[in-house]
Amino acid sequence: MRGSMNSRSILLFYTIIGSCFFIGHTARAAADHLVISQVQVGSYGNASDEFVEIYNPTEDDIVIDSWSLQYKSSATSTSISKKNLPSAKICKGSYFLIAHSGYDGEAVADHTQSSVSFSSNGGLVFLADGDEFLNSADSPKIIDKFIYEEVAKATAGEADKAFFRTGYSGDSFADFVFQDASPRNSSTTPCFGILPDETDEDGSSASTTPEYLTKSSNVKIYRFLPNPAGTDGGNEWVELINNDSEPILLDGWLLDDDDKGAGEPSSDAFTLSGVIQPGEIIRFLIPSTAFALNNSNGDEVNLYFGDGTLADAAPYTVAAYDDGIFEFRDGMWQPPTLPSSGGGGSLGSSSSSTSNNQATAQLAITITEFLPDPIGDDEGKIWVELYNPASSKASLSGWILDNRGTSTLPSSSAFVLDSSYSVPAKGYLVVTIPPGKFTFSGASSTIRLFKPDKSLAQSVNFFDAPEGKSYGVDEAGNWAYDFPTPGFANVFGVPLANVEVSEILPYPVAGDDEFVELYNASGTPLNLRGFRLRVGTREKVLNDALLDGNGYYVISEEDLPINLRNSGQEVVLLDNLGRELDRVVYPRSPQGQAYALSEGAFLWTSQATPGESNVMVLGAAVKAAxxxxxxxxxxxxxxxxxxxxxxxxxxxxxxxxxxxxxxxxxxxxxxxxxxxxxxxxxxxxxxxxxxxxxxxxxxxxxxxxxxxxxxxxxxxxxxxxxxxxxxxxx
CATH class of the missing domain: 1.10.287 (Helix Hairpins)
Known part of the structure; x- marks a missing residue:
């Protein structure tokens, strides 16, 4: 039996050793955070058939933003692999499926990745609230963890097996069982349009099945990959985009490459499932058991409604080279033009003109702001802001960022964006350059943006970058240094407000409430309208509130974006232009003590003073002593x-x-x-x-x-x- 549990002692060994590195993080109650609910480590004949299923057992919808999936092959290993996750909302009682590119399960992955691969000899899997590599056993970034022992190989014909969560004690051995895999994705428990429970007159619960459109001609083929590098089977994919204003249920829809006429898709068609939201782009990985697209003589991709009628078609006649992604351009479906004349077959023009607004969105992506010299160590902190002026979401899969090169091609330290990166319509995307990729040095440098075909899209030169200031462009096309506004329109010449976080009460005694206190260090009154408070990954926009000069403003528990964690958390204050004003990370909180600012440093005090000057009870005793x-x-x-x-x-x-x-x-x-x-x-x-x-x-x-x-x-x-x-x- 593939993946059968070996000895209890092996898993206990991992559990004990793991406590020395990262596993010292105390598991919290299941009711207040996302959990790893199911993990599959390969299948018979396919070591990359892997997935991690995330479940939201709380009473609130949870937005993940700049989160990551991380893995260590053992507790003593110094090597960590990491995959940054896309921004997503995981509704209460719903799932989020993260699958390896070699995954061939029936449930469609919410996110596909190839950066993290699991060892069959055991390992540690972490879900982290942050996109930086974990390096501390006490890191509050660790949301959940899973430890597994050696997984035995299965024999042919056996069902895929996975580790399945059954409890929330924090002990992987007690909380997980090894059984037949049953991956669940975000469409398993859809959250769009869910109605509150209704009760019939006899007291029985009425049906609350959400209503979705099941047919829309506004769902179109967006892009597809007929010829992935290496083995084609199981690695080809097709992307769909929803241009409708309503979510569309895709259950029963079909993808195929051989149209036998209306209502007659071929027997090897691939059946879709899930819900595609307005403006969303979903990539479907075509399993090796379904149809395969031709590489040399042309073919077509057909999309069918659930009733078998044709919804959209993407015929192509040009050759498909390795990793050439097809999109509609110049009146035909084609991959990007190769820089050289070789490659077999006409691949079409590279002209920027297009009859497709998705292609326009791709070609119009521009750099609008970047941070070349972050405060402190630059590694992993440099970011680049990209803007999409089009009216539809644009995928950045295959686009490239680098600092400079000795040729017209990207350098060896360039950062290649994968399918998890996309820019919303008329919106911004902030890309953080990961450790190991390029940084800037010297008095002058250049940042470059390349299209997937490695043709240069934009190049920006800059000089003498001041630490902590971003380089941005205004509406007239002029570049200048100013305070960073990542993810927002650039603002120049507006000074930062002198407002700071002055006191935090994360773990009150019974009868008291949590709060975050702000202090206006200037003598000028200030309206807080549009300011934003971020707690962890949750944000809340403040309403009209006048903060007097040298005065205090208390954000009470009911007005916080989310309850403060007792185990420690990050609190960030942003102004109405999206610029960071203050950032405080508090450690594990003693009950009844406030984390208060005193003479430039935060200290714990047993006397909370919301709306008043901080009183350091311990500090007073120390001063007297x-x-x-x-x-x-x-x-x-x-x-x-x-x-x-x-x-x-x-x-x-x-x-x-x-x-x-x-x-x-x-x-x-x-x-x-x-x-x-x-x-x-x-x-x-x-x-x-x-x-x-x-x-x-x-x-x-x-x-x-x-x-x-x-x-x-x-x-x-x-x-x-x-x-x-x-x-x-x-």
């Missing part, structure tokens, strides 16, 4: 009538001892703080307290422990002497 009354050394005893004033000596020693005990109490508080907060700003508070008590101690910095022992010995000695002289006087 760091500035105690000077402790005078014990002076030489005075003489009265030739006798030693032992009473005065005793009083001074007791006073000194009390001050030393107070210092020891402060040090105990500091040590307890260190124990409760192994990382974070609280350490700095504790260290300041310890160093202060050391530097302020009597005898010019003598060790406190020695003073305590000396004080105790002195008290004992004085008591004995006092008793002795009292006895002599009697």
């Amino acid at each position: 760091n500035n105690p009354s000077a402790v005078k050394p014990v002076s030489k005893p005075a003489s009265q009538s030739g006798q030693v004033n032992y009473q005065k000596l005793y009083d001074e020693v007791v006073k000194t001892n009390q001050e030393l005990l107070q210092r020891l109490d402060n040090l105990e508080n500091a040590l307890a703080l260190l124990a409760e907060n192994s990382v974070g700003p609280a350490n700095a508070q504790a260290v300041d307290l310890i160093e202060s008590n050391q530097s302020e101690s009597p005898k010019n910095g003598s060790k406190i422990i020695y003073l305590a022992v000396a004080a105790a010995a002195a008290i004992a000695f004085v008591l004995l002497v006092w008793q002795f002289f009292r006895g002599k006087s009697v």
Whole structure:
């Protein structure tokens, strides 16, 4: 049986070892985050037949934006593979299917990738809220994880097997079973148009099946790939676009290459399923068991409605070279023109004129803004903003970005965009250049945009890039440096508002509410209309609200984009132009404590002060401890009538001892703080307290422990002497 579980000990081994790297991330309750619900690691004869199924068990729709799927072959491995996921909404109770390009299951993948491949010897799979490589066991970016052991190979004829989630304890061995695969995608539980539950008079639930259009002539063939590099079978694909204003149910629709007449698609036609939203482009991977497109003598792609009538056709007569993507251009379906004359057959003109608005969208893509010199390390932080002026969504599969080259072709460090990148109609797409790809250096440089056929689409030269400033173009075509506005129209000459996040309460005690507090550090009142608060990946636009100069504004729990995580999260404030004003990442939160800004740094305080100046309860204690009354050394005893004033000596020693005990109490508080907060700003508070008590101690910095022992010995000695002289006087 393919993929049968080997020994329990192997999986337990991965579980224990994994806790040392990344698995230290505590699993949260299933009700508040997305989960990995099913994983398939290859099938008989096809090691790339893989998928990861994501499920939303919460009561809210969740938008993933700049998320990633990451994989390690073992907990001790230093190599991590990563695939950035497209922006998508996963509705409550719905699924999102991420499949490898070699996947041949019946459910259509919501996203296809080839960057992450699983080993049959075991590994660790992570769903991360972020598109950077994971590098910390305490990273709040880890949303869910899955660990699996060695997967045995199946024999011919057996059904595909997958790991299937049955629980939410956080233990992969307890939560997953190995059974027949049953991948589910976003159309399994569609969320568009779902109606609230209705109850009949007899108390029974009425049907709430959403209504979709099942037939629309506005669903068209967008692009297709007849001749993928390498093996064609199972790797050819066809993209459809929905130009309708309504979502269309594709269940029962067909794709074929041989039209036998209306209502008569051939027996090897491929049956579609799922829902295509307005303006959406969906790529369907044609399995090896279905039809195959010709490479040399021409062929046609036919799209049929569910009733078998022809919906659209894309005939072609030109040769299909390796990885040549066909689109409608100059009145015919053809791939891009090769730079050289070789290649066998006429491939058509490369003219930019077109009779198809999708092709226009492709050819009109432009660079409008980019960040050449991010603050700090540039690796993985450089981004490029692309704009699509057309009225339909444009796929950027095969487009290329690079910095410069010694020839007219892209350089070896260029970044090639895959099918997950697309630009909305009349909208922007921000592309982050991943680590290992190009960066900029020197006083001058160039950024270039290439079309899929490697012909140059745009080139922008720039000089002396200031750190943290983007280079953007205005409506007149003039380029200039200014504050970054990624994903929004460029703005020049408008200063940033001096507003910052000043206090966050993520984990209130019973009866209190979460909040995020903003502070206007300028003396000028400011309207917050259009400002946006981002918590994790969720955003909310603020309404009309006047923030007084040097005043506070509290965003209460009911107005937050999403509940604050107790385990730590990122909070970002953007102005009404989309520019970042402040970014705060808070660590795991103690209950009842607020993360508050104090003298330029965030610290935990046990006194939340929404709408008022921050009060650092711990900070006040530290300040008092760091500035105690000077402790005078014990002076030489005075003489009265030739006798030693032992009473005065005793009083001074007791006073000194009390001050030393107070210092020891402060040090105990500091040590307890260190124990409760192994990382974070609280350490700095504790260290300041310890160093202060050391530097302020009597005898010019003598060790406190020695003073305590000396004080105790002195008290004992004085008591004995006092008793002795009292006895002599009697």
